Amino acid sequence: MASTSIAQKLAKKQKEISVSEFFERNKHILGFDSLTRAMITSVKEAMDNSLDVCEEAEILPEIFVQIKKISTDEFRLTIEDNGPGIVKKQVPHIFGRLLYGSRFHSLRQTRGQQGLGISAAVMYAQLTTGRPSIIRSKVKNKDVAYQVELMLDTKRNRPKVVRDDFVVWEKESGTRIEMQLRGRYVMGKQSVLEYLKGTAIVNPHARIVYKDPFGTQYLFERASEILPPKTEEIKPHPQGIELGTLLKMAKATGSYKMTAFLQKEFSRISSRVAIEILTKADVPLERHPKRLTLDEAKRILEVVKKIKIMAPPTDCLSPIGERLIKKGLKNVLGGLKPEFYCPPVTREPNVYTGNPFQVEVGIVYGGQLPQDKPIEILRYANRIPLLYQQGACAMTAAVEKVDWRRYGLEQRGGHGIPFGPAIILIHFASSKVPYTSESKEAVAKIPKIEIEIEKALRVCGRKLGSHMKRKVKKAKTREKFDIVQKILPEIAQKSSKIVDRKVPDLRKTITKIMNVVWIDEEVVFEKRRHKVTLKVYNYTPKGQKFNLHGIVPYENLDLDSCDPKPKEIKEDGKITWELKRIPTTEIGTATFELFGMDEDEYDETELYVSGINPTSVVGAEPLPGDWDLKMRPPTIEEIIEEEPEEELDYDEVEEELDDESHEADGTGREASEAG
């Protein structure tokens, strides 16, 4: 066979592949790789859409989910929302065409992003059962709803309307989808029920009703009437923009000058900054963007990397918040009483490739949690619980990279998933979550993201670590106390008897031996209030006068209840008492009350002391030097920075540039070195 004819022959085989053919063949990429997962993915895609559209329309979501068993492996899913509805013309395209949607081109935190999900579910349904999906939608102020039976022409990636009609629907507005698909219904960690539970926790403004295949109805009642703050659409942040993207934007802009172009198309570029960039990049301010050369664009990006530009606006992001993180963790415990909730950490927003993102972390530890298992990791992205592909996720990789032995967990070699009684919740929020695949179950290991998650974990881990240290210190001191208080009186009594004198007052002697200030906290929940009492025992041989500092939830603090009156209370919840002098062997107290929280929402105050040698204090940490400089538990950030970080040199990690140690770990070594 001559080579020409081979080239010719090969040429004849070259064909265009439609995106729907591609995904039909590769349905596992979209999250349909097993029957169980196909069910969860389908519910998820419909839920994502419903929650997104309700929030967009500022409607408190009411979502109804039902799964009916048709045969051994065939189920009918129904998902109905009270959203604004979809105009007739758009229905077939939204549900019956891949890569068609409204959120792809907008930069803000949404669940759906790609215009793939729900039509993929419709495609999977038709592929596995041959049946069309039925969509009904009603727009407000219309008399009737539009109902359509829909299939997908995968060769052309276009919707195929099997039948459509107008129907009466007793609903102001909303959308309902019914899909019949091959699936398997299971309970347990990776199940529809778990997914809905996880969703309800971080979306307390939604009311979700779920009827499972056995007819059991679950109600996840709305816990809050307040919609999460509406996320704003933003422009891309200049840091991390790719050269090609900049060139494309310059070609496409309506602006006539580079200054205007930069200001108009990017976030955080003021006129001053635009001029600074262009001047430093040696690009004429008046240059028409369409005539921007490759070299000029390159120079602009180089300048952008070097100069200070404000972080992106955060109103495109909607973090879960400390309260819900704690609630989420509590829910997973299912009644088990833990020993300690680490105060959740919410990092400042950051940027990768022009997209703002924010990381939150919470840890719960000890108590009745299982001791001898790997810790559990709960992953959320844009308020969606991620149930699959833990091993592929940047969140997992970050957990594996932290040396948890420092914070009191067991971890072979200081790498991998640690063992111990702990659950870690991580939330990644971004105007664009870089999922590893279209099934949206794992966040890609982009170095900048991984490092940011790692930092959050370390901050939270450090809190866990100091709790553990405090615990150990308290336990040791308590032991010493017990010994001293048991043995000293006996000796005293015996020697008194021998010398025939009165038994002396031993308190002073005990304080001399102990030489500590012991701070105890008591939290009592009564009449929907947390009554907090801080008791300061002076077991030193002299009087003590010092400052006690704490961090409390300011919005829940009853200012009048504070006794004694604090010297200072700040709106970030920092509270400072100038304690009166406590004579030796005596006790000082400080009390305050909190309102509007559930019983388990408060159990411990972060306590610090100043004006006293902190090494002789048990139950509080030394006040960090920059208590006043920072808005939030201050120290930690600094402590972290001070720690020698051999593996990571944060400064050297540029936009999307991957640190080599990260590379090395990304190898999948992460899994091998687990445990």
Added chain:
Amino acid sequence: MASTSIAQKLAKKQKEISVSEFFERNKHILGFDSLTRAMITSVKEAMDNSLDVCEEAEILPEIFVQIKKISTDEFRLTIEDNGPGIVKKQVPHIFGRLLYGSRFHSLRQTRGQQGLGISAAVMYAQLTTGRPSIIRSKVKNKDVAYQVELMLDTKRNRPKVVRDDFVVWEKESGTRIEMQLRGRYVMGKQSVLEYLKGTAIVNPHARIVYKDPFGTQYLFERASEILPPKTEEIKPHPQGIELGTLLKMAKATGSYKMTAFLQKEFSRISSRVAIEILTKADVPLERHPKRLTLDEAKRILEVVKKIKIMAPPTDCLSPIGERLIKKGLKNVLGGLKPEFYCPPVTREPNVYTGNPFQVEVGIVYGGQLPQDKPIEILRYANRIPLLYQQGACAMTAAVEKVDWRRYGLEQRGGHGIPFGPAIILIHFASSKVPYTSESKEAVAKIPKIEIEIEKALRVCGRKLGSHMKRKVKKAKTREKFDIVQKILPEIAQKSSKIVDRKVPDLRKTITKIMNVVWIDEEVVFEKRRHKVTLKVYNYTPKGQKFNLHGIVPYENLDLDSCDPKPKEIKEDGKITWELKRIPTTEIGTATFELFGMDEDEYDETELYVSGINPTSVVGAEPLPGDWDLKMRPPTIEEIIEEEPEEELDYDEVEEELDDESHEADGTGREASEAG
């Protein structure tokens, strides 16, 4: 704001997203999530194409790869092959258009499958450096080559030719691509060099020359002049076909009758089987496929599930083979001497969703391998080394599910990546590899595939296990020997002295105490031959006569060298000696010679015995009952089936149905329970 207007407003935002816009935005999905990985991915995509096209044209591949540093983070990649070339008209489409290719619609084992890879690399290059890629291609018997500078219009997903021309090229035929892209060059586990090395190992018919950014040139010389057997394109296997696919095929077929349709469009359906299926499914044989109803199609699939249909043809697959697996493992060792190579396992082909696949596994153990680290896993899919996303891969999940403690490795709780001095190589070959994402770095956790890999691992693990047991048994017996041989003579001597008699011959006494038949193997490599001597020491008090069985590479066995003449030699390498009676305390031997292998290609023979109580034999296993029934090391399969498998009930695992235990493990638990 009224809801109508919201629905209207939302409708206006709905847009089509072009597949290239989608992937430009989600470039991490394609394997461009970090600068380092972007380099490897680009090289990989070009290599895949070159190797595929050479094999298709039956040309021994000669591939040249060069990476030049342009600036800190900008590199120019050149990949050139001696393939058949591409006709002018197709060049822009193949390199400048996503989802365009020749392999998507054909079922056989190729590296590229999706028509995405190389154009994605071109897109990444232009996105990060703004530069077109330069492609040159020459078809045999043409005077000149066609050269084109190409960009990708991502809005339309069409190639944009910047410039093109005909140029003189001193090459019979071939293709060259030059891309300039932002990247980072690293050494180590995840590097271009490692990838090329891995590729060279399992593609010994390719000659690869690599010039790195420092100007160092690496030559991976061709180790074999034989192309891997050409893989045949096959039709889909009926088992595992989705209902929707069956219906679509029925609509599209040119056949007029169902019988013809089934025979023509599927593999392994004979006329007899077609009639059986249709009759059992109660579908008229003469029914025109276009008029097949949903219910009929369903019934057909139900029957197909139940009746016996031949496994798919395997000539669409190209396994690596035992020899190259061993070579691959050896290469990774880099000079470290291991203790034991488990004979590699090649499973019979299997099917998932109509696609044939085959699993191969090799393990190397002990010796100088590091003792206290997680084992290393080498993953290959269709002869491509997989370097990233180990945690997301079915191969890793399968390793984590095996209880390696049974086979002598350390593993906490019997789950997760085991620790110990071992490397496991896994190759997954299929006419369609279900990658978890378009970056093709991890195989999706499809239950049927996972189970098949698990089985292969257990078979190989079992071999490791019996090696270890043998080792322990030998060591223990040896110890006993040492003691007996040291102490007995002393006692004998002393007592002889006391009673003043001659020291007696102790050999008989020793055999009485030891009571074992000890088999030792000696392999000497001389004049490019392995001379194997099996020594049988009879340390029992009576004469022994029994059969010795071994498995040797038949094609390398010098039949004339066997001494004594074996009773039987089969073409699957099974060899049986009827040993002559060995008197007590004497030694029997069997020798044979192997030719045509490198020194390290043979080190140990799998030995079995029959006609003797196997518990008194050290150095060989009892002959399995079905030695004659199976083609390959027979037992193992049976042994596996006999093992109580609580987690997995293979019979219940249907096509693509996921066993629940699998589900549970797929949770990402896999990572958490590692170690």
